[in-house]
Amino acid sequence: MSPHRRILLATIVLAVGLGAETAMEAAVGLERLPLHNRLNSIPLRLGVWEGSDVTVDPRVLTESGADDYVNREYVDPRDPRRRMMLWINYSTQGYNLCHSPEVCLPSGGFTKIDARELRLGEMTISRLGYARGEVVQRIGFWYYIFGEGAVEKYLRNLPITSRSSHGRATRGSSLTVEVFCPDEADHDGEALADFIGALRPALEGLLPTERAQYHLP
Secondary structure, three states: OOHHHHHHHHHHHHHHHHHHHHHHHHHHOOOOOOOOOOHHHOOOEEOOEEEEEOOOOHHHHHHHOOOEEEEEEEEOOOOOOOEEEEEEEEEOOOHHHHOOHHHHHHHOOOEEEEEEEEEEOOEEEEEEEEEEOOEEEEEEEEEEEEOOOHHHHHHHOOOOOOHHHHHHHHOOOEEEEEEEEEHHHOOOOHHHHHHHHHHHHHHHOOOOOOEEEEOOO
16 A cells, blocks of 8 residues: 555544544533532641642643642651642643643653552552652652543543543543652652641542543553
């Protein structure tokens, strides 16, 4: 097959795929479910952890695609070395799913050094490790897509649908949770597990019932 015919065939396949995906999205008509309350209603005190709000660079906020967010540092007063930076953001359109750690951290000069699953009761999250020079950052990451059902999951698995287009493919609202901590303060993940255990009850009260949870970036 000549190069021109290959290009033509690829263009046709792409157009058919896009047309089918668009038609299915329109047929689904998925409701974009709101949170039950604003994210800043999450308490500043979570178990033993004491939090304070941290200002977000306006450029970062614009790039995140967030309609609501909370950005805080939580410290364990029993051991001030145990610090967690919490970044949660919600997007009605699902645009925040374009900005997982695997997309944003490498662009900031970090290199992934490991990734594992961390099981917390019935919940599983990603525990990622990124390094820049001698600095190692650990991240707990998971996200939710609200209102997602079998059809939406199928749409996201189409070859034409990349991870960066999750929100457009599902047409649902979404929320991402990222917890950053320095490796030297939590090499074994114990502090991260303790903090997330304190965070979850406060977060659960804000989330729509109809949701699918994911732990992979």
